Amino acid sequence: MPAAEHPIASEIDRLRQLYLAGALDEALALAQALSLRAPDIPEILNIRGMLAYRRGAFAEAAALLRAAAAASPNDGAVWANLGAALRAQGDLAGAEAVYDQALQVAPDVQALHGNLANVLIDQHKAAAAEARVLEALKLGPRTANLMTTLGLALSHQGRLVEAEKAFREALELNPADYDACRNLGSILAGLAQFDEAEGLQRRALALRPDYAAGHSSLLFGMNYRPDLTAEQIAGHYRRFEAQHARGAPPPSPYANLPEPVRRLRVGYVSPDFTDHVVAMFMLPILAAHDKSRFEITCYAEVRHQDGTSAKVQALADRWVSTVGLSDQALAERIRADGIDILVDLAGHTTGNRLLAFAHRPAPVQLTYFIGHGMTTGLSAIDAFIGDSRLAPPGCEALFGERRVIRLGRAPLAYVAPPAMPEPQPPPALSKGFVTFGYFGRSIRLNEGVIRAWSVMLNRLPGSRLMLNNAPFGDPQTAALFAQRFARYGVPAGRLDLVNTRPQSRTWAAYGEIDIALDPFPHNAGTTTIEALWMGVPVLTLADRPSVGRLGAMILGALGLDDWITASPEDYVAKGLAAAGDLNALAKLRGELRPRFAASPLADPAGLTRSLEEAYRQLWRDWCEAAPASHA
Template sequence: MPVNQKNDLVKKALALGVSSYQSANFPQAKSLFQKVLQLDDNNFYALHFLGIILLQEHNYKIAHLLLVKAQSLKPKDAEVAHHLGLAFKGLGDANKASYCFAKAVKLQPSLAVAHLGYADVVSSMGRYEEAIKAYLAALKHDSTLIKAHNNLGTVYRKKADLASAIAFYKSALVLDPSRLDIHSNLLMCMASSDGVSPSEYLKEALCYGTQAQKTADSYTDWPLLDKSSGKTLNVGFVSGDLRNHPVAAFIESFIGCFDDGKISLTAFSTTSQVDKVSERLKGYFKDWHCIEALTDKDAATLIYQSKVDILIDLSGHTAGNRLSLFAWKPAPIQVSWIGYFASTGVSEIDYILTSNALSPPEYESHYIEQQWHIDSAGCLKVPSVDVVVESLPALKNGYVTFGSFHSLAKLSDAVIETWCEILHRVPNSKLFFKCKELVDSAFRERLIAKCEGFGIDGNRLLLEEASPLPEYFEAYNSIDIGLDPFPYNSGTVSYHSLWMGVPYIALKGDRILSRIGFANLSQVGLGALVANDREGYVERAVQFASNIEELASIRAGLREKAVRSGLFDGLKIAKELEHVFRDMWQCHLQKDNK
């Protein structure tokens, strides 16, 4: 082919490819850029644009190859460096990604998305202070970057600075009020903050519900359902956590205990991620559907056609939720349970399953849903590890070891200050921290510095990263007394602690998430370890630490007491739920007949 003719074809295909790309006709653009590269494999623009399209398709490996070649042609192009950073990020190479983003920023300091990319990567590496600076730099050059506002909120939430997190989530929503995922992030923070009252939280949650209704066309009749009162009820679970996750550990404790003649289960997983736990759980469900790729409309149609009588949300406003789906009302009875600890704000959800200890009747004003009380609102599967409860460590150590195996995101300055006061009051005592964040030296240094700021020498702190389950449970044998965070009490950790014979001090608050400690300790007869304020929390810890004989006695019998309680009795909660679901169904039939 003559050179002139070839050049003309390249120019025409390239121009049409750019035009198609700008019109968001990416399949056509992709084809045209590929044609250009067949004619000229060193065409910078085709390499760059095709690389961008492949990034959008998550084909990071080929995108990386194209962008490396493009960079070799124009090594000082900031946009190429930025996109190459995205490719490395997609490939899971954080170090190379951060290098590329930093290079892009150096080449073009005003390139906001390069600052954003750098911030995302260093944030994933736990370098939060660095991430905050980079996010703020991104916003300096482009204040409309919703992702920067949202991700700043997430970084501050991980740092337990909920006030700052709330502020940035709100600024992100101002830019796009329709972003329900960001709205969920905001509500998670508000529900976890003692600076937000239940009424303030509910007001914001109702705004979420109103927004969800804007795109929903709710079902009002369910003619496909058999309306007989004694039929087998089809109960559907919607969750992104039907895998190795605490929610799965809770439901697995009881879903195998239902009478098949009374309850049939259908799963609607919001994620395509599956693991060994998912495969095990599938055996308990009559049907299992993945709705990750479905729109809310299509997912609602699937649930409606699956003839679900009672649909249960197990996520609330946590990650991967599909709460907006519930605004379509695909089942006549809809329930919120386990995965969340406050109102969803979605008026189409009829009930929130809870207990009197977690949410007494006078808390009715906290919810758009109606409270339905059960004896034990949470039951965990007994851990399948062979770890014995050893004798009280204080007996051999000669000092008391307090412990926290909670995420650092739950440990606000007020929590750390309170725990340090306990250490001041209990001579020679130590505090054992164990969590996944402590794999990073920056987290360790920050935690030590914070405790030293409250007058506690770093030598009194024991820091350990997360470990496999047998080692994790074995670590409880190094703790005498657990310390529960507040206002966001521990969930799974509190069950594990009691199963390992470790009692803990808790502070009771004015909402579900700050009453979990009270509810769980009450079930094993340790309500005396629950305080109503920080001063009482400290006093109980000090008093308890002074009575080693009582501590040893409690430890010796606590696992047996916990296993016999509603905290681990899956059969008991299954039978209670059979009655609850039947009563809900009867209520629906009565309303339907009016």
Template sequence: MTFDSLLINSTDWQQQAYKSLIQEDYYKAVSFYEQAIAVEPERKSHYWYLGLVLLLQGQMEEAQATWLMAMIDGEPEQVDEWNEELIQVLQAEAQRRSARADYFTALAIREQIRCAQPAALDNLLHLIQLAIQLETFTGDELHTLEVIELLRTEQSLSVDAKWLLQVLEDVIDSAPLHPSTQEFAEVCLVHVQHLPNALGVLLLAAIKIAATLQQGKVAVRLAELCLRINSSHTELLRHLSSLYQNIGDYDQGIEMARRCYALSKTLADEVFANHLVLRGLMHAGGRWEEASLVLQKQQSLLATLLEEQPTDLSQTTVVRLFGSSYFFPYFRDRPQENRKIYNQVAQLCQTNIENYAKEHIERYYQRSKVSSNVGKSTKSLKIGYISQCMRRHSVGWLARWLFQHHDRDRFQIHGYFVAANAYQIGSNQREDSLHEWYINQVDKANLLGIDTLEIAEKIYQDEIDILVDLDSLTLNITCEVMALKPASVQVSWLGWDASGVPTIDYYIADPYVLPDAAKQYYSEKIWRLPKTYIAVDGFEVGVPTLRRDDLDIPCDAVIYLSSQGGYKRHPETARWQMRILKAVPNSYFLIKGSADQKSMKSFFEQIAEEEGVDFSRLRFLPDVATEAVHRANLGIADVVLDTYPYNGATTTMETLWMGIPLVTRVGEQFAARNSYTMMMNAGITEGIAWTDEDYVEWGRRLGKDEVLRQKIASKLKASRQTAPLWNAKQFTREMEKAYEQMWQKYVEGGG
């Protein structure tokens, strides 16, 4: 019932009373309604409105007394009818107030409705939405208002299911981590699971929670509810696979990926599903034989796809394809073969992008031609950095020095923080001091979502001269952005090996990290800086939490350490490490890194047994709270043993900064030469192995020769003042010189 219908046949002053209420002239409205009661004392609606006006004036007790006075002489049936009329009046005003965004008043009115009808689900849900609007919602209200209990006991839903789903979405957005939110989602699911968008609402919410709050277990529990709606939904299975893997439940993650593969209807979908299987096996660590078979299958699937050369792939499919060849360098040091696959996959993606984003690409290209003709070689260059890793991440810790030392008179620095706002959830977004530092460090910070066309358009509108990708294949979103070519010159640096995207002009390297032959199999032009492709001024170091006595290791023992994720644990390298341990009596091996601990222990136990090493000499270390503590704990090691064919990078720099000898095996691919270039740029050659046998020999020699270890530690300590690896300011000047030379080549038409 509306206010207008209640005023039919009313006198003029009754209409004026309502008008006064609308205009919030409550003193006049009270006067009018009191006159109405005096003239028509039997007409109950006058009391309802008079009490409403008193309530709006903040006179709650007077309002309740007015309503009670109107009902006091009624029979039970009449009182029920009058109560219903009063509720309709209050609901109408509450709705009007909500429509005007006067949520505080609407909340007060609905609290009165709750007093009269404490179990009215419709009103209780409105109270929750109003609390969310007023930003006072905590999640406790779901139980204090007994909403969960009502939904659990209701056989037939008394409210619109679509609206209930909207309330659920609002609740998850407002209080995603509150325990009651999960309960609320479960009881709502019974009533909304038939709706076509129910699965999408819950799945997107789970993705948001995982991406922004990094609360993977909460996200998984929410996503698991979607299985009750459709357990054969391939998109759900894809995301569940990643979510499970990200929280370390690799078996479930692999199972979801295999189910997704079995349900895939296209070759491209099979490629991505098989990639998810491989991802789970690799991150679990220790399941190398199984992973090798899946890798062979991936290579076969990709070969068939590349032979077919489809040109009608969807945007989602293309984005997923970029990372489909990601794991090859973890298995083999054959860059020519690996890069051929990268380049071909990237070209296939590029072809499809040029079909579905033709208008964007043509517009960007036309502006690029105009820019080169203008010749802006003397202007302040706009440098854009795009990444999801400008935060507490390996890339974030290393790249910050370049940002800190940039010459702001010659360069304008723009940061494109991908996925930084796509999943923001109220004020609950996880704090990250390094992320905040980056935002404050750039001249212009752009907190972007995952819409690649939107990201590219932002870069284009900012008229970025040189766009630098810090992610490469580690984030397929940035691959697509780079393929759209929104900037005049595009560069790949730091995050991983080059992606092979045809629109990327340069790949930053140095004299060591790539061999001379690399130019033959890279699609990008290799731009070699004179000394090093990365430098830092140092690392923060905390208080160590590791002690030998806690690990039951004698004081005079030699400690080897390897700190890498399970996906870098190649069995051949593990064999070399066991041979080193066998050759050095009274030595122990500490193993640290994200992986399935049961799987990792089984992996090393088998290899130790085969190499004749007592498994009791191995120690498996848990993760620690902060990066600073991790670095401090490196000090327990006498020698660090690197991985191959995929070396450490940040871990290598941290090891060298802490003055600890390192053994690394140098290969041909970028991933197998990171530690090599870092050691050379720290002034250290001891520990650089060019063959498998050299690796074992260096490990044995460093373990037995304490004097040599001390000599290396002294050289590393002294290198902090002299070595290129620890001179981020000089490195920044070299990067800036490279940018200027790239731009000059561009404006001269030879970019």
């Protein structure tokens, strides 16, 4: 019987009105009552599904919406809702299939194309997502949601200038779109336009004060600003806790047995257990953990699992997907799993679960710098793990954590992929000119960095600079950076702005540069490691703790302290001196890989033992302080 003819049609109308008016509690009560009398009516199932979605019960929502779609297979809106529920659960392949099916039913519904584009972005299919948005724009007016999705698709391809235009249009269409504010702010930060970027991110927070993800973006961007002191940045981080984490209830007593020498349950929390540098550095640690003394659980905020995700799962004792779990639900799961030591690997990067840490689900909570390099600002986290280079004694006030743990060795280790080629001699020997290079993200290229690099180029006739990353391969974005160098007298003809892909071409490109340049005040990390392994010396400037000392930490582990500088003037002078002695440069390039291979940086087993010793000592400390009721 069609819904309009059903005896409870008027009550269904009432249910629809309550839902659309946002009276969700009343709508839920009525929907449950109606379901007892008419369990198979599609509209009731659909609204029940969306009510479950609104309260974060995504599995329940998907089940209800599947039932609604089965009862009304030609209703594109129901299929769209089901796709949203599956996406929220992290079932991206399922969501993509559902949206494809919905488009078979309703190919002219603009929003369906936009929804599918978002799922494609989640799966790192940015070009396909862009094509889908362009198809959607043929079907109807430009909307803020579609322009935001287009901006994301463009930004994932490194097309920052085009992405900026898309996000600006989204904000023109909907000035209250806090997500567009945040994304535009991130793009402008990537273009080193920090003042406007911060203004937009603050605007996003003003539009939605509980927007913790937006606040994290604001904080993360501050680390790249050359005009802020370490103390100022630390103060901003502490405000995050005051604004978002103070409402967490105090933890109830832990059931964890305070036995100092028992096997410990360690949980690692990250959105980056995928083809990401965090996983690259964590895989050797997971492989080296002493499983007789430590049980490892990986809590993964991973929507799109890949081959690297499978490797992490194989090395961990347990893999728990956190996608779709609220902060409280995740904290309850961690507590139920009996985790003794919980380790954050994300800081304020995208996808972090810091607010779950605010609930204190584990007796000992730590943050390991590997994924972010900076304090979390949370007093609910007991310690920041680094070393004396990253966090020199006396800088404890810069960390919101209760203490700083300084390992007695470099706090990271690198296992080079077997496909990496052999180091090459300095290309200047054959080309007759020196080529400097930087293969990292554009957000680090503030005005002071561009000025220093320009001075080096101007003082060394014939020298060149290669910038190699996704934005530099985009003509419009590359032109923007070329203009910034031109202001200091460096013509575009002396810049090689490229994006070498796949990764094998990027490794080979290290053979085209003589000296790698590390930006400041936020140093690079992975690109410095890769350059050194490829035999390319790196010039760094030791700036504010801790992300301003990543280069010093890495070079110090190799005994390359003479490549660590203390000021922009020292940086320029050292770079020019190194470029002027090609014989010494060639000798060093021949020594770098063997030196690296013999250093702590190539010793993941030693790093893992150091981490385990730190975990054990922190556990002993907790056991000594545990209430007598635990004994």
